[in-house]
Amino acid sequence: MDSELLKISGQVAGIGGVAIGGLILIYKDIIAKKIFPMLTKNQAYSLLKLLIILSWSIALTGIGAWTFVTVNSKNSNYSNGENHPKTFAKPVLDWVNIANEARKNKTIHPNRPLPNELVTKRAEFQNWWHNTTLNQKKKLDNKLLYDALSLTSRLYRIQELQSKTKPSATIWSENAVYYFEQVQNPEFLVESLLDKASIYLELSQIEHTDAEEFRRIAKDGDSVMAQAVSLANKKQKPGAYRIWSRFYYNLARPRDGNLSNNWDNNYLLISYQKMQTAFDIQPEEIKNATQLARITQKSAANPPQNNDPNWTKKLRESQQTLIAKWKEYESSLKTPKNRIPALNVLAVITLDIVRREWIESGRNKSNSKKTIAELEDIALPAQREVLALVHHTEWAEDYDFDMFYDLGRIYSLIVIIMDSIASDKAEGMFQEVIKNFKTARKNGTATQNDAAYHSIESDPNLSFLNSTRKKTLKRIFRPLKDNQKIGLSEKPLRTTLNESSCDSKADLVQQKINTQNYGEAKSLLSDLIQEFPSCSRVYYLNAILYYLKETKGGNLNEEQRINLEDKLKKALNYGTDECHLKNNETFTLLNDQDWFINLIKNCKQ
Template sequence: MTIHSFGAFGASLFLALVSPVSSPAQEVPDFRTRYQLGVVHLTVSGVDPATGLRVENRTGSGFFISEDRRLLTAKHLFLGSDQRPLTQIAVLGQIGTHQGRSFPLPAGALRLHPEFDVAMLTAADPSLAHRALPLCFDQPRRTGERIVALGFPRGQDYDQTDGTIRTTTVSFGEAWLTGADVNPGNSGGPALSLAGSVVGIVLGGFRERDIQGQNVILPLRVARNFIADVATIQQNCSGGAEQEPLGAAADRWIASAEQARSAGALIPGQPLPVGLTSSRAIFEHEWQNAGIAVRRGVAPQRLRRALSLTIRSYRLQEYGSPEQANALRWADEMIGFFREISSRRDLAEAMLEKAATYLEISQIHHTDRARFDRIARDGDKLMQDCFAIAEDDQKPELLRLWSRFYYNLARPSTGRLSDPWSDEFLALADRRIDEALRREPASLRNLNQKARVLQRRAKATIATPTDSWSQALWATQQRLLSAWNAQEQGLASPAERIPPLNILATLTLDAVVYQLALLGPDERTAQASRMIATIDEVGLPSQREAWGLVRNTDLARAYGFDTAYDLARLYALRAVLGALVAGRQIDGDVDNAILMLGHAREAATVPQLDAARASLEGDRVFVWLHSAARDRLVGVLAGSR
């Protein structure tokens, strides 16, 4: 009998052979939605120690088994051609779909079973709100029973297959396994009983003449001690039946929301898809009709995810509203529940959701002073209370959000962003983000926020520039550039890449402008070539990429004006610097600035257009242009060119 290469096993391994032929006597439940947030698509890369060659993008499946984010999968995903473990392993997990939310799985936490084809990983991100599947070790499987497999066949869409057990006592000794009807993308996924409990791990299939179509399941019981070494598991052989109806409603709502998010169907200020509002309404109904005992019976992390998504969905619907009444009401529901069950970490997460709602409200232009003062007071008090109970790993996110809250409060009361900002609130924002950076000094998101605050504070001093502000701008630019170079390979989506690219570009621009303001005429001419090189090496490439990611996409609604306008400023600055070097401003740079300002005008809201017009008179980049070029820019914003 030939067994194809799919993983190594110890001697006398007992496996279950499963036929894909279904028995009509037993109805098979659809477990896909119920467990969608617990099954993970895995992508594994590493170096084969036998050949020294890079192994790229092996795909498989895994599933969460415990509250502390541990998951099981197949060991052979991590083995080289001679069965030694790969080196330089990198593992990426995705939830619910092969195109879903991505998160790294640190290879340092990888455990390989010494005998069986089982491996364990631990997700590092504490914010992952995905629940463990119920595990059953003790109930033996019998010939003729149905088994359901969940996973990502061929590394593609999440799906469910089922079959009957043909035999439970086959021993292969040293064996190699490969995919037949269950293909490599399913490797490591859960095999479920019809009750809904995990009873085995999917490994692969055989291609021998007498057993074609037989897919191998490793009984979960052989991994019991391996799991028990690091995690305490409550066995549950009855599956998830006790989770109905609140748990099932939460699962359906979570799955629907995640699917809509992955499809790009969630747009601020726009109606939610009909199916999404329906699944949310069902969850809300079950929540309101469930007592505390019923709510306690559902895993807290599932309810945390469902409630978080409820709040966020209302934030999307109420985008631009100065009240966000529904988002705040559900945030209070979430806070009340986790306070009642005395879950400190979950309570902090609930308070963070409410704080994020205050962040949304704070960025709205408030003409009512009493309302503004109430938002500032209540939001600040909420974040103080959250900080008092948050665990250490939750505090950087809170501090960054707190800084952003103050940053929004610092906006001009006129609503025109080109007018002076409140340095009192900017100083508070600076203090909070500095504390976040002390805790996470290499965080790209922290450095992004630090740059935004610093740019605003420095801009207020440019009429009387100082060396200290110039040095602070360049120091932060270097830190941000270093963090971007170290982390940008892990940022796959446009939404992840655009903000840091834009901030890096504008910070580079502002650092150059501030330094020019400090220098005398001769020093400007002497340093202009070096400044052009900095713009060409960092500023323009970053902003061009950001613009390329935004242009002609749905992201243009959120980022179109800013990316085009800032690219126009960079070209205008290059024209100014070119004049210092060559004695005249480069027409090509002026033309590019005019082109990008035209794109900005097309994407602008009325307040953005007003601010852009005002900036032509106050922004030094444009003031330094010769009058003919500036007149052309004015004409673009007026719509006459």
């Protein structure tokens, strides 16, 4: 009976109940001794009063102790796991700590395997997540769980950098969104939605040459951002509006993928409006200044803004803001990926603003030298640095065309202005246009090259060239006939190249591949592509390296097949003989596959 009383009081009132139950049992015995008849009224009253005070004091002390422990546990810093049961929180804490340490030490790289301990701790966290109930997860700090889920998704994004689906990164991003919807936490739900939107932006960069897929991704991203912005707090608003603006910018692109055509002005101006909102809230952030300048430049170039002097003023204001922010942040922007966006936007917006102001001034000769000076002092150095940096990033293959093409456009405007004042330096500058356009032509897709061909008459940075110069540029970008390849059936469009120098350095890459030192081979190839952008053997070795590294010379999954086919096509476009592919022992397993047979169909051996 006594134990039953303690059990019931403990279940109902916790520590306080146990305290009261214990006192009842003790005082019951005191009362049972029937000592009260022996006491005076004052003594009996004092004893009862003392029993009541002691009972409630002990009960309140017990309840207070329980409250203190509970509140302290919930508010504890999750980086110290002492307040969580070891067997419960340890996989989460271990994963967050080791992942943050790896990011801090920069030991995570898309071209290298993840450290073994990192992979192990991630697997332990994933196993914990799948085998833990929602109510159990709720016991942990929301910030801890967000960090664990976000780091899982982000590391998969690095591993799946060139994947066209990013399956693991997407799954863990969706896990985070679902969880914080379930627990009704708007702050971390917004952060999770922004992580998911970042995946869509990465996918759109990979698919930027596939118009329909690009548009589908942009629409999905827009839906995610609409939800994120509606829930974002004041601190989250600028980032949310900036990312949302990027999706409207993507939706504004021409449906056929030809970027020289007019963009959807409605989407473009919505993108501009949302980016202006982000900048107004957080003007000190260089990301906001960069994105605002990018969208202002594209909006100003689209009809009817292209002939509106008010947009010329907006261009100049945006350019000056970006220049100021670049000077402020330049020393802190260390990596290529941090420097390239601002530099490229600065180059292109400077190109457009000086041309517009020069034309609006009536092409005044007195302004010509000043215009050329601004192009040579700001636009050219910025774009040259972009070209030097881009080959050290995963953007190298996807954006080679854009970078060389933009550099050629800058030189073209200088030529236009020099021709207007009969400068004897114009011809030398025009050779720079030709050189950069030929390199862009080699790196471009059929859609990109076709757009470049038509832009010679539509882009004012090119269309104001004299007819002879335009004919020269049209020959570079003229459409190829069916099955025609650059470097084979067409006279190679490339600058003079020291082939022996390329071959001698490529031999070293081949040696690294033969010894299965794939990491060093990849690094050497990146440098070679920058030094010899038209050397066919570089792209041939790049395809071999990808095949061996991804499959060890075995069977391909569909995604690997598509990637390898793209790399082999690029090697062929640069002049690699189809028979080299057919006779290379590395590709023996591919000789009976239809897609590979189609690639080498012109080999007569």
